Amino acid sequence: MRITDKKKAxxxxxxxxxxxxxxxxxxxxxxxxxxxxHDRIKLVRPF
Structure with a gap:
């Protein structure tokens, strides 16, 4: 896993x-x- 991937995760x-x-x-x-x-929060998709 690259550093940018770790930061993104x-x-x-x-x-x-x-x-x-x-x-x-x-x-x-x-x-x-x-x-x-639901527009109150920005739901994040899991990996």
């Missing part, structure tokens, strides 16, 4: 964690995902 994982936190925060606040605007 790290960035993807960090974005996935950030997305998960955003969704969890919304659920904590509203109790459900109903009404969650």
């Amino acid at each position: 790290t960035a993807i994982i960090q974005q996935m964690v950030a997305d998960k936190r955003e969704i969890q925060a919304y659920i904590r606040e509203h109790g459900t995902l109903n009404g969650f605007k």
Whole structure:
């Protein structure tokens, strides 16, 4: 794996964690995902 690949992989994982936190925060606040605007976060595709 090249350095750029490692950086890209790290960035993807960090974005996935950030997305998960955003969704969890919304659920904590509203109790459900109903009404969650998917454009609020940029979902990252896994490898």
